[in-house]
Amino acid sequence: MSVKVGDVCRHVRSKQAGPFWVTIDLFFDGAENYEKYHKHPALSPALIEKLYGAPADQVGFYHVDDLAVVKISYPRASVQGGMVERDLHSGQQYVRLLDVELT
């Protein structure tokens, strides 16, 4: 059975961290799924490069064990508020992570 990010997190959010960075917080639904998936190979800088166009070597992954959170920070691929802005505060960017498979 395929498990997706959205299935094992109780909350996922994205937001800008200053004008040049985006940060995504994956709040896992408990210690069990956090232990099982927080270092899953699918959750990698290469995935962030593929989904968001951020260079993999600039992507940061942080494991916040006490909160069962994986935090992912990456540089914005396009300028905040630029000519073709679609999501100024990056608040919708998390959505495309929800369907990433963790199998």
Next chain:
Amino acid sequence: MPVLTDTVNIIVPCGSLGAGVRESEVAWGLAQGAHAFATDAGSTDSGAAYLAQGVSKNNRASVKRDLQILMRAQASAGIPIIIGTAGQAGGDMNVDWTSDIVIEVAEELEYSPRIALLYSELDRAQVKALNARGRIAPLAPKGPLDDSTVDKCDHIVAAMGVEPFIEALQHGADIIIAGRSTDTAVLACYPIWRGASWGAAWHAGKVGECGVQCAADPSRGSGVLLRVGADGFRVEPLSQDNRCTPHSVSAHMLYENKDPFRLVEPGGVLDVTNARYIQVDERTVEVTGSVWEQAPYTLKLEGAGAGPYQTLMLVGIQDPDVLNDVDGFHDRLLYALNRRVQRSIPADQLGEYHISLRLYGWNAVSGDTVPAGTPPPREIGVLFVATAATQELADDIARCCNPYFFHFPSVPDKELPSYGFPFSPAQVSRGQVYEFLLNHVVSTEDPLELIRIEWADARGDRRRVG
């Protein structure tokens, strides 16, 4: 567990000045023995326009209303009010806009607070000179700064640390209106001035910077009370029907923050890797173990500049022919609009321009290709965005595109459709595109070197201190 004694107590009345301070919360905080009010009044979150234009995001009446509540409380309680990143962006114009409101309220309340204005705007020549002396370094993902980038900035600010605030407090400021400051410094300055632990003060500042956002239910109430001591700090919501929990407080370190453990500030780094969060009563969390590591003093620079102009049009479409082939419609319409523009406006007038169509209800937010087999939406909104060198030109492009945008058929040999315009005239002149152009730090040995401190009183007279 050590009990926090001799704490310095800060009321953070709201997440950002103008967001809605509550009189009952302020009264409760004062009854707990608060020593100061502190709040920021902006951030970079909403884009570069506010710094580039020197205008506030909030309306004047909202900011004035919050100031009236705080200043009425100050007139009787006599404790300082500390405001950072005034007027959304913290440029000199944003500071002056805020100080005009403060002076107006003071005159209405008939009292004379001593008002410190902390300016951190730098002019372009100053920034170029600092850069030439090797004092400006890039932050990822930017590269080294060049003069042409500086020239594109309409306004440049440096984000202050705690020292300019402390300088103003030492000179007896009742109200501090600061330009761009780090969110944390605004809240940390007063406890640090009064001798609290730097680690605890900076961490309290980070936890409290969005007001009630660090509580279990961010929709209940507006502010928090911070009590900062020698070994740690406590935080509780000002609203009695809300509570802080170790989870709600520790999770706030994640918020709008790249690194959940380490926060770089002017003159050091806050490290919360080993912080402990304990529920000490139903509503209050105590935090210990936060560490302040001193580092060479740097101020982060923000610079904003204006680019080309945009004009918008919007139509709503329920036409089944369009909805059955949204992507094909988009591609054909965009091609037709560009061809129409290039045939109608002489190339030497047109210059560089751009048209984009955003299909709301289909893929406007992501810009991604919609998977094959996705059922047709019930309706879409098509946002037309023309970008050009001047507003007149962007408007002209929109007017030139209007008949096609209004009537473009999705299938041949049918009567021309008319899509749903919500406005007349159809086009909206949006103004310029604004961008943040700097992501750099300037190093200094003197935290006050780049900051100007002025004083104002309720008659509006100004004089420089020192």
